[in-house]
Amino acid sequence: MDASLLKPPSRRRWDSAVPPTLRPLVRAYLLGYGFAVAPRLATLLLQHLARYRRNKQATTARDTQRGEPFLDALQRILLGGLDWRRFPTFCAVLVGGTTLLEPPLTAAFDHYAKNIPDIARRRLSRWFASFIAAWLSLRLVQSKKTPGFTDVTPGPESGSGSQSNGAPQTVHYAGRTLDLTSFAVTRALDIIVGELWHRRKLRRQAAGKWTPLDSTLGTFAHPAVFALSSGLVMWTWFYDPARLPRSYNKWIGSAAAVDARLITALQRCRDGTLLYGADTGAAPLLTSMCADYAWPLEWGDPAVSVPFPCEMVHMGCGPSCERHALARFARSFRWALSTYLPLSLLLVARKRNLPAVRRALLSAARSSAFLGAFITLFYYGVCLARTRVGPRLLGTSHASRQRIDGGYCVGAGCVLCGWSVLLESAPRRKDMALFVAPRAMAALLPRRYGLDKQWRETLAFAASMGVVLTCVRENPGRLGGLLGGVMGVVFRD
Incomplete structure (x- = not known):
């Protein structure tokens, strides 16, 4: 009997009815729709359930985050993802344009650039196809005008007086797609640098010149990128904080769990509105905190207390900086574990075997330890600069204390906190570095800028996505991580 008859019939793919040339486009659109809609649906459901628990009688279908009926909010979210200038269409144009433009560009290169090696011609045709598709897809998203990037200014003033008698003018700004561009640029840089480093490694290994220092540099490259990026963030x-996305600000504030008055005090130390040894009217800020925590009120008066005690930074954990660090780690670890553990167990719920559960528990504990160490190192860096190291290096004068609390203490925390990523596995370090790096890059750039400069951003995005998508087709292993897995699904045959 033919052995092939004993094999179970292969499962038919859900997109088998779609023409092969259009399958990447369809997959990209559906994945983009899922990424755009799923988080908003989850937020809507969670908020609706929370309000239902607080007040069963008041929480009906009329109560949502925007005061609209639940079904109307659901419909708005589902239909909003279908807008042709939103993320799903962007993904479809980016991926579909790349695959559809590649054959004619390949034919053109084969005809007009016969002197170029075959591999180079193929890569160039793929890069140009991706470049054109990326340019068009980003321009599509940029064409949508939103209130956050639109200002209405008064009309021109009349010649005889200071009042405006002209019609208001609407001014549109660019910058709405800056996060996408930052993501593309950092990914492209990682691919280019990684490829150059890999080739250097092969050459030096072949020549017997690969040293332990080279291995160390390769091992610590992504942790260093994460530490630098997270410190900048x-x-x-x-x-x-206005340079960061609102959701990012909110999440960091929840993780930091710090009294906002402390942040304001250190900000005022930096801008000079709170001066040690002088009465500038800043005392009520921290004296109100002293009253809430039952501390002596003079602790909060910068004219008397130079500097304000580090115990105030500890927020009720006592005077010891080391005890405060341990308490911070324990509290942050529990907070992170309450988030990571359910997600990890949910991912292995279908496997139902002990090794998978054990790995999920270990992964959740490791990630929680990383986040706990991140928060702890930031706070302990502040304490080191304020009480342990800073006064020994800079002195204890009023001016020295002003410099320490005016930026050095926060800078020390920023330098230390990111190295907690060493607690994570090597693949996770890379993913986390490439997650934070775009946020750090965006923090260095203006969130809004003139439309006349938008072509620069579009050019950077298109060139970078050309590198990324060419890498996906030529060497998918170089990309790795979640993005590599998603791209593999999109472009598979």
Whole structure:
């Protein structure tokens, strides 16, 4: 008997009815729709359930986060994802344009660039196809005008007076797609640098010149990127939070669990509105905190207490900086575990075997330890600069204390906190570095800028996505992580 007859019939793919050339486009659109809609649906359901628990009689279908009926909110979210200038269409144009433009561009290169090696021609045709598709897809998203990037200014003033008698003018700004561009640029840089480093490694190994220092540099590259990026993000969150997305600010604030008056006090130390040894009217800020925590009121008066005691930074954990660090780690670990553990167990719920559960528990504990150490190192860095190291290096004068609390203490925390990523596994370090790096890059750039400069962002995005999508087709293992897995699903045959 033919052995093939004994094999179970292969499962038919859900997209088998779609023409092969259009399958990447369809998959990209559906995945983009899921990424765009699923988080908003989850938020809507969680908020609706929370309100239902608080007040069963008041929480009906009329109560949602925006005061609209639940079904109307559901319909708005589901239909909003179908807008042709939203993320799903962006994904479809990006991926579909790449695959559809590649054959004619390949034929053109084969005809007009015969002197170029075959591999180079193939890569160039793929890069140009991805470049064009990326340019068009980003321009599609940028064409949508939103209130956050639109200002209405008064009309021109009349010649005889200061009042405006012209029609109001609407001014549109660019920058709405900056997060996408930052993501693409950091991914492209990682691919280019990683490929160059890999080739250097092969050459030096072949010549017998690969040294332990080279191995160390390769091992610590992504942790260093994460430490630098996360430190920049934390500095921005502390001193210029408007440069970060609102959701990112909210999450960091929840994880930090710090009294906002402490942040304001250190900000005022930096801008000079709180001066040690002088009465600038800043005393009520911290004296109100002293009253809430039953501390002596003079602790909060910068004219008397130079500097304000580090115990205030500890927020009720006592005067010991080390005890406060341990307490912070324990509290942050529990907070993180309450989030990571359910997610990890949910991911292995279908496997139902002990090794998978054990790995899920270990992964959740490891990630929770990382986040706990991140928060702990930030706070302990602040304490080191304020009480342990800073006064020994800079002195204890009023001016020295002003410099320490005016930025050095926060800077020390920013430098230390990111190295907690070493508690994670090597693959996770890379994923986390490439997650935070775009946020750090965006923090260095203006959130809004003139439309006349938007072509620069579009060019950077298109060139970077050309590198990323060419890598997906040529060497998918180089991308790795969640993005590599998603791209593999999208482009599979």
